[in-house]
Amino acid sequence: xxxxxxxxxxxxxxxxxxxxxxxxxxxxxxxxxxxxxxxxxxxxxxxxxxxxxxxxxxxxxxxxxxxxxxxxxxxxxxxxxxxxxxxxxxxxxxxxxxxxxxxxxxxxxxxxxx
Amino acid sequence: xxxxxxxxxxxxxxxxxxxxxxxxxxxxxxxxxxxxxxxxxxxxxxxxxxxxxxxxxxxxxxxxxxxxxxxxxxxxxxxxxxxxxxxxxxxxxxxxxxxxxxxxxxxxxxxxxxxxxxxxxxxxxxxxxxxxxxxxxxxxxxxxxxxxxxxxxxxxxxxxxxxxxxxxxxxxxxxxxxxxxxxxxxxxxxxxxxxxxxxxxxxxxxxxxxxxxxxxxxxxxxxxxxxxxxxxxxxxxxxxxxxxxxxxxxxxxxxxxxxxx
Numbered sequence: 001x002x003x004x005x006x007x008x009x010x011x012x013x014x015x016x017x018x019x020x021x022x023x024x025x026x027x028x029x030x031x032x033x034x035x036x037x038x039x040x041x042x043x044x045x046x047x048x049x050x051x052x053x054x055x056x057x058x059x060x061x062x063x064x065x066x067x068x069x070x071x072x073x074x075x076x077x078x079x080x081x082x083x084x085x086x087x088x089x090x091x092x093x094x095x096x097x098x099x100x101x102x103x104x105x106x107x108x109x110x111x112x113x114x
Numbered sequence: 115x116x117x118x119x120x121x122x123x124x125x126x127x128x129x130x131x132x133x134x135x136x137x138x139x140x141x142x143x144x145x146x147x148x149x150x151x152x153x154x155x156x157x158x159x160x161x162x163x164x165x166x167x168x169x170x171x172x173x174x175x176x177x178x179x180x181x182x183x184x185x186x187x188x189x190x191x192x193x194x195x196x197x198x199x200x201x202x203x204x205x206x207x208x209x210x211x212x213x214x215x216x217x218x219x220x221x222x223x224x225x226x227x228x229x230x231x232x233x234x235x236x237x238x239x240x241x242x243x244x245x246x247x248x249x250x251x252x253x254x255x256x257x258x259x260x261x262x263x264x265x266x267x268x269x270x271x272x273x274x275x276x277x278x279x280x281x282x283x284x285x286x287x288x289x290x291x292x293x294x295x296x297x298x299x300x301x302x303x304x305x306x307x308x309x310x311x312x313x314x315x316x317x318x319x320x321x322x323x324x325x326x327x328x329x330x331x332x333x334x335x336x337x338x339x340x341x342x343x344x345x346x347x348x349x350x351x352x353x354x355x356x357x358x359x360x361x362x363x364x365x366x367x368x369x370x371x372x373x374x375x
Binding site: 008009010056058059060063064066067068074075076078086087089090091093094096097098100101104105107108 | 126127128129130132133136137139140143144146147150151153155156159160162163166167170174177178180181182183187190191194337338339340
């Protein structure tokens with residue numbers, strides 16, 4: 001019995017040998033021995049990187065730490081000042097817009113006196 | 115500190131559903147006010163509110179998934195169902211416009227000259243720019259699949275390159291189509307031919323633009339290391355949407371550009 005990983009249901013399902021789950025893909029298998037240990041690598045200057053876009057440092061672990069601080073702040077305000085600014089602007093437009101809308105609809109509903 | 119004993123995502127209270135609903139209210143009533151009182155202010159506020167809502171709501175989803183780890187396998191399964199159902203609803207949306215086209219073109223009325231294309235309509239040559247557009251979108255389908263395999267294989271550089279190429283091709287399609295619109299020998303007001311042509315291809319073009327923006331956001335996230343080789347559903351959703359856009363174009367090309375010419 002061969003199995004494949006159904007990308008849709010995220011489970012293993014039965015399959016033909018040709019479609020069977022092959023985690024290594026078509027690339028050559030990983031060598032059995034560990035790569036040589038490098039204890040200190042020379043720091044790479046940004047200008048040495050082939051293209052700017054690949055030299056972006058991975059800030060995800062720092063952001064994960066920031067967003068997982070257990071301070072009870074909801075996700076839409078978790079970043080502090082910029083979040084609050086954007087939220088207040090949005091809410092101001094929401095409430096102001098609703099009032100303007102009600103006024104506009106009130107006037108639109110008045111009969112046209114000629 | 116309380117921990118949940120299940121794998122599901124209990125979302126923080128959020129204001130975005132409310133602001134989104136109000137945006138819809140302001141856009142629709144703004145449309146009516148624009149028609150009858152010639153003022154675009156309400157519609158503009160509604161549009162700005164919609165854009166703000168979309169930006170903040172999706173930003174929060176990225177935060178919840180990538181930074182807080184809430185997108186466990188069952189949660190991701192739900193997101194997959196959601197995207198598939200949304201795309202299905204869009205299929206039905208386009209089905210309506212294809213229905214209109216076939217209704218008008220399979221039994222052309224005497225007012226049109228009893229023929230399709232109607233008398234006096236000079237159609238676009240399907241073997242010119244429309245064929246190029248077909249090639250461009252098909253190629254973009256290849257590049258987005260290339261991007262996916264690169265991502266799954268952990269090849270960061272190729273994923274970025276192929277995703278960029280996909281977006282460039284999408285942009286190229288939009289530019290070509292815009293040029294076709296400007297130079298077309300008929301307008302949206304030219305009877306049922308013009309109406310079906312521009313409404314169907316127009317909504318398709320809008321979806322190409324939306325898909326391109328979705329892919330561009332994914333490119334930004336890929337550059338910022340958000341995606342891993344095993345977990346990149348945002349990109350998969352964008353790729354599904356892009357393939358849907360491609361398929362709709364193929365139907366448009368065969369039905370309206372080719373058969374309808």
